[in-house]
Amino acid sequence: MSTPAPAFDPDAPRDPLRILFLALGNAGMQLIAHLPRRVPELHYAAVDTDAQALEACKFENKLLIGEGKTGGLGTGSNPDLARQCAEAQDEELVDLLRDMRVVILVGGLGGGTCGGVGPYLAERARDMGCVVLAAVVRPMEAEGGHRRHAADAALAHFREHCQAVTLFPLDVLREDNGMTLQRLISRCGLEISRALGGLAVLLRTGWLLPLTIQDIIQVMQRADGYCRLVAVSSDGEDRMPDALDTLFAHPLIDKGSLLAHSGGVVIGILCGPKTTVRELEHISAEIRSVLRSDAELKIGVAQDERFGSHLALVAMVAERWSERAVALEVVNQKETDEDTDEEAAPTDPKLVQGEIDLGANANANHARGRFKGAEPTIVEGMDLDTPTFIRKGIRLSPPIKR
Amino acid sequence: MSHPIAVLEIGTSEVRVLVAEPREDGHLMITGVGVAPSRGIRKSEVIDFDNALACVKSAIQEAENNAQVSIQDVMLVFSGGHIRQLINRGTVTVLSENRVIQREDMDDVMENARAVNLPPDHEILHSIYQHFYIDDQPRVVNPDGMIGSRLSLDMLILYGVRNRVRNLVHVAEEAAVEVADAAFGGLCSALAVLSRQQKEGGAIVIDLGAGTTDYVLYSEQIIARAGSIAVGGDHVTNDISLGLNLSGSQAERLKRKHGAAMIDLGARDRKIPITPESGYPVREIQLRDLNTIMHARMQEIFELVKSDIGKESLRRRFSAGVVLTGGGARMARATELASRVFEMPCHIGLPKEVTGLAMPGESPEYAATVGMLKYAMRNPGATSRGFSIKNIFKTLFLKA
Known part of the structure; x- marks a missing residue:
């Protein structure tokens, strides 16, 4: 957990973080169409190659690109053409990004503008010193292989230049077989608005426990940049268990499964001034109880009178995770040894399994069970006959007492 | 009715024998099944000859009784973590005056592509041709009759430790059956569970066995990669046994009945009573712990396969996605985990085009044996010494 700020003054003036939401193409504009109404203090802009779609967008700041190349009719899902359009109007695009600290690009993968202009803008924004996040919708299976391949290619380009890419797969948001396409897209827009709006509000609000x-x-660096972002909220007496249950069952994190398997999680808690320390402790404990024991968890708490009795949780969950090169416990042990006496005889690290001495030495024969004495399976220096959870330092519950 | 074919698989958990007769519609009619729990086999290799022999004899006897035939020879399915792969490009100069490529040039380039230096005691198990190249023209399917000055061929070579495979052959022969041909289980499984369309579209077949995990990568209508890792369902059981302080049989039962490759948050507090065995007290374990152990191991297995396949190969198109087969495919939510690791759809592959006795056609465990039967049915002339470019199951090591 992050350490509390030593002298936080809630009344002190705070330099607001300048956050720009930049909608890419028709999908991007539709996805965050309602966000300015919900969170008006942020900045919004839209870029498209389709004049008609841009005309329908209510954002104040809009830019049509590539009119000379496409006649304002769009690129026909051609990201190369879209990128050429962006390059030709580089100065105008740079003007949109000027003075921003965080740029959040929003679009639908598989199309031309998002796939071509998005990565270009991400690169330009990074060059200008902005923190760049992308929130992109992955097409449905039903949209066909070509579109999905184009989406995968665009995703890789986004990742090259963004600090974090958060995916919103349309398929997982389908509630049942009777759900209409319109409803599915609306639901996706709602989820994106909640998640991104929640994140932005968190980043701009006075923190008690800073994040x-x-x-x-x-x-995100250890998550290779790919993550899922989800926001849930609740009100009333049962707001805390309600919000946690909703979070754990949320389809965007695979009904909690991704949370349970993820190596890195950032949780932002947004609450009113009446929220007690006990409540916050409970939330923290509940979230920790469902995470992997070796997961990296960062929690921040922001409080604001405007939230009243509301409680919102914003979760950023890493989809991929790079293992530490050396297990943390081994590092700690080594540091301890170095701090004390280099000549001291090696001691077994503390047990991780309660009554069973499994974590004592991952390479010891007693941790190989039925493979004891057998020719070991060694891959990249690892003895794969030793249980994976031991080698990775995953802790299990202590044995249940009856 | 055609002559019956018998296939023997000496696996880590079971020895299986299938007897089948080819039908006119191209399907296989399974007429006999023999199964014996394995002893003396670990990680798909013989570690106790006498015990292994007893299991093979028992399975053959059961299949013979079942099919009412006397088995004289078998096709052997093998695997093992010692099996490695490499791709070797052979090149020859086209010798004819008019530069028209002839059958002899193709034979020459195949021999050239198969000429690799292997570590001592290793032998080529399979050599599978991939793409021809004529001068700078890549991916030629059939160069016969085309014009060029230089002909090249990429050959996928699977090789392994000679004596480890010979020990399996030796066990079969001591059980009084001839081994007519032998093949790597991964290739057999792919043959059993993939349709022609799936092969053309691209697929990754992963056979999750007890002792080894075999994989085959079909891409652009060729077998692009294949291999075996000596980690499988036995490791999952062993991890559970050690992690939860259970006997091997308790761990195996728990894995099959309650285990899953993913953690279910909704049931994270669920406790499972453990049926006591002699000398063990009554106790409970948490479902979350069981699934955490299984998830960690299964994720590692899939990551190992992914790493073996390599990033470059994974950039290709796999419209059929990942196909899980073998006994481990039955593990709850294994497809979900594989789908996440490989970032593509995943489903369980069952042996296709099989009729007769129900078990093999409905069980992923039988993918390799059914695949070998299919191969034998399509290549009735396959022998231990003959080689044909169509014959992917080239074996050089039998009866040396």
């Missing part, structure tokens, strides 16, 4: 954009970036 900064740097915290997020550090976690």
Whole structure:
């Protein structure tokens, strides 16, 4: 958990973080169409190659690109053409990004503008010193292989330049077989608006337990940049268990499964001034109880009178995770040894299994069970006959007492 | 009715024998099944000859009784973590005056592509041709009759430790059956569970066995990669046994009945009573712990396969996605985990085009044996020494 700020003054003036939501193409504009109404203090802009779609967008700041090349009719899902359009109007695009600190690109993968202009803008924004996040919708299976391949290619390009790419797969948001396409897209837009709006509000609100954009970036670096973002909220007496249950059952994190398997999680808690320390402790404990024991968890708490009795949780969950090169416990042990006496005889690390001495030495024969004495399976220096959970330092519950 | 074919698989958990007769519609009619729990086999290799022999004899006897035939020879399915792969490109100069490529040039380039230096005691198990190249023209399917000055061929070579495979052959022969041909289980499984369309579209077949995990990568209508890792369902059981302080049989039962490759948050507090065995007290374990152990191991297995396949190969198109087969495919939510690791759809592959006795056609465990039967049915002339470019199950090691 992040350490509390030593002298936080809630009344002190705070330099607001300048956050720009930049909608890419028709999908991007539709997805965050209602966000300015919900969170008006942020900045919004839209870029498209389709004049008609752009005309329908209510954002104040809009830019049509590539009119000379496409006649304002769009690129026909051609990301190369879209990128050429962006390159030709580089100065105008740079003007949109000027003075921003965080740029959040929003679009639908598989199309031309998002796939071509998005990565270009991400690169330009990074060059200008902005923190760049992308929130992109992955097409449905039903949209066909070509579109999905184009989406995968675009995703890789986004990842090259963004600090974090958060995916919103349309398929997982389908509630039942009777759900209409319109409803599915609306639901996706709602989820994106909640998640991104929640994140932006968190980043701009006075923190009691601070969570900064740097915290997020550090976690995302080990997540290879790919994550899921979800926000849930609740009100009333049972707000805490309600919000947790909703979070754990949320389809965007595979009904909690992704949370349970993820190596890195950032949780932002947004609450009113009446929220007690006990409640916050309970939330923290509940979230920790469902995570992997070796998961990296960062929690921040932001409080604001405007939230009243409301409680919102914003979760950024890493989809991929790079293992530490050396297990943390081994590092700690080594540091302890170095601090004390280099000549001291090696001691077994503390047990991780309660009554069973499994974590004592991952390479010892007693941790190989039925493979004891057998020719070991060694891959990249690892003895794969030793249980994976021991080698990875995953802790299990202590034995249940009856 | 055609002559019956018998296939023997000496696996880590079971020895299986299938007897089948080819039908006119191209399907296989399974007429006999023999199964014996394995002893003396670990990680798909013989570690106790006498015990292994007893199991093979028992399975053959059961299949013979079942099919009412006397088995004289078998096709052997093998696997093992010692099996490695490499791709070797052979090149020859087209010798004819008019530069028209002839059958002899193709034979020459195949021999050239198969000429690799292997570590001592290793032998080529399969050599599978991939793409021809004529001068700078890549991916030629059939160069026969085309014009060029230089002909090249990429050959996928599977090789392994000679004596480890010979020990399996030796066990079969001591059980009084001839081994007519032998093949790597991964290739057999792919043959059993993939349709022609799936092969053309691209697929990754992963056979999750007890002792080994075999994989085959079909891409652009060729077998692009294949291999075996000496980690399987036995490791999952062993991890559970050690992690939850259970006997091997308790761990195996728990894995099959309650285990899953993913953690279910909704049931995270669920406790499972453990049926006591002699000398063990009554106790409970948490479902979350069981699934955490299984998830960690299964994820590692899939990551190992992914790493073996390599990033470059994974960039290709796999419209059929990942196909899980073998006994481990039955593990709850294994397809979900594989789908996440490989970032593509995943489903369980069952042996296709099989009729007769129900078990093999409905069980992923039988993918390799059914695949070998299919191969034998399509290549009735396959022998231990003959080689044909169509014959992917080239074996060089039998009866040396």
